[in-house]
């Protein structure tokens with residue numbers, strides 16, 4: 001099982017890169033933010049609980065988040081491997097993931113930190129639009145869709161997240177960057193952390209991620225031009 005963790009602050013570009021990487025590696029990308037937004041949309045008890053934290057820019061408690069992610073890892077499409085986008089986000093989550101993978105005789109294979117300075121994060125989040133169907137991200141200036149308001153990939157409608165409003169963006173930075181530092185330390189200590197410059201264009205970031213993964217022995221499975229859907 002190939003487990004790749006994409007790390008980065010809110011707005012670093014994880015959600016942009018994860019589906020592209022999923023296509024290249026032929027394994028699914030799992031974003032806990034998308035799982036939470038789906039639960040909110042479906043009106044489940046978990047969604048109602050998570051929403052209180054998400055709307056305030058806070059992290060959802062570890063217990064709920066770990067359970068959500070581990071349930072998702074049980075699905076059959078995750079057997080060959082997964083790309084994790086937005087999990088783990090605390091030291092406790094990182095340790096829970098290590099334990100759960102060890103029970104499956106697996107482990108995290110590579111961790112790539114997409115590094116972007118704080119002022120750029122704010123610019124990116126405040127211009128972000130995502131699609132209703134799958135959370136594919138766009139940016140009104142840096143990465144516009146081909147047709148305004150419509151997802152290039154699945155044709156669904158684009159909208160702006162309530163937590164991408166300026167005051168919530170600030171709250172997310174204040175509340176979440178400390179925990180991200182814990183996660184970075186966890187993987188640095190484990191010798192798994194590789195950092196790429198996230199300030200480059202989307203294609204160059206993708207190339208840098210591939211180079212970082214190649215160093216860890218993880219390479220695209222498909223032949224060039226072949227698209228394997230996650």
Ligand code: ADP
Pocket residue numbers: 008009010011012013014015016017124125127128129137138139140142143198199200201202205
């Ligand atoms: P994250 O999932 O890490 O929060 P996203 O992938 O949603 O980040 O990206 C945040 C915003 O920045 C989106 O509007 C996206 O279109 C834009 N973006 C992503 N990567 C880049 C990049 N390399 N250069 C400029 N804008 C980018």
Ligand code: ADP
Pocket residue numbers: 009010011015031032033034036053054055057058059060061065085086087088089090093163172
């Ligand atoms: P971003 O694009 O800013 O990185 P996400 O879509 O990944 O945001 O997450 C949206 C919100 O969902 C977070 O602000 C947080 O409230 C919640 N969330 C997502 N993943 C986690 C996690 N691993 N732990 C705790 N909360 C999470």
